Amino acid sequence: MALVEFTPNLYRHVKCQSMTVPGDTIIQVLYTVCEENTRLRSYLLDDQGQLRKHVTVFIDNVRIQDRSNLSDTVSASSAVYIAQALSGG
Template sequence: MPIIRVSNVISYYTEKQTRFQVPGATALDAVRNAVEKFPQLKFHVFDNEGNLRRHINLFVNDVHVKELDGNDTPVGEEDVVRILAAAAGG
């Protein structure tokens, strides 16, 4: 099963786990399964229409999915899917 990694901030919604495994054939499948495992995560990752929020970035093995096959990037047993929220400030 792919490994999901989240920041300490997001881990508030994953029972303080920053690393855990979920099933999934693609990066997005893995994120959806992470939300099933930790329902509080849903509001922070997906909008009301079920799409990833604009500020959420997915990486597979430290490569942004935009440089791969997008959210449909295939993932395997040893792959790491990182969920990162973009930060802004001034």
């Protein structure tokens, strides 16, 4: 069961608390998170069910590589962190 945590910037829009969810890949984890907290879905995923362009996910402090199919693997002891993708400029 991976531990999923969210950026505090989400709290002002949606009530979301850290949760532990099953899943072998990040897509399974994200979909389970969105099933348990349905309001979160439109904040994390777009109309096509893909990760929003400006949302990023870290697994054990490493940013996921496969944003298209969300196939990055998650272990039972993984820590998943979901945040807005910040950039400079």
